[in-house]
Amino acid sequence: MGTSSQLDTEIAARLKRDANGLVAAIAQDHDTGEVLMLAWMDDEALRRTLATGRATYYSRSRGEYWVKGETxxxxxxxxxxxxxxxxxxxxxxxxxxxxxxxxxxxxxxxxRELPLGVQR
Structure with a gap:
């Protein structure tokens, strides 16, 4: 991807964004497979993530990008x-x-587990 300021067109064409231009991003532990969190990305957040190797998300509440762990x-x-x-x-x-x-x-x-109504 190099220094391009836009997401690769092939990748961008494959994304199905919501009405706000966002895609759900699930973070999973590479070693254990444990699901860690859900956040949101737009094209720029994904571009930054792919370019830097640092998870970069878009905060819907703050309306800004954030790099996981920056603070x-x-x-x-x-x-x-x-x-x-x-x-x-x-x-x-x-x-x-x-x-x-x-x-x-x-x-x-x-x-944060929720009770199941049906016992298995």
Whole structure:
């Protein structure tokens, strides 16, 4: 991709964005396979991630880009990025350093299980 300021046209053509131009990005631990978090990316966030190897997301609430761990030190070094079959979600396999969740838990799902109505 080099120094291009735009996302590769082939990749951009495969993305199916929501009405706000965003695609769901799932971060998964590269070594354990554990799902760490869900965030959002637009074309620029994905371009930055692919160019730098640092997970860069778009904050819907703040309306700005953020690099995971830039302020907390809990970084995500990207090992691979895959686009799902429908083109509407990305899977980032990352090396997570520190907790993935801003609340300090290992993942954004740790300790947040919901009760199932059906017992199996």
């Amino acid at each position: 907390s030190g809990n970084t995500q070094q990207v090992k691979s990025v895959a686009l799902d079959c429908d083109g509407d979600a990305l899977l980032l396999r990352v090396e997570q350093r520190g907790p993935a969740c801003h609340t300090g838990t290992a993942t954004c799902f740790t300790g």
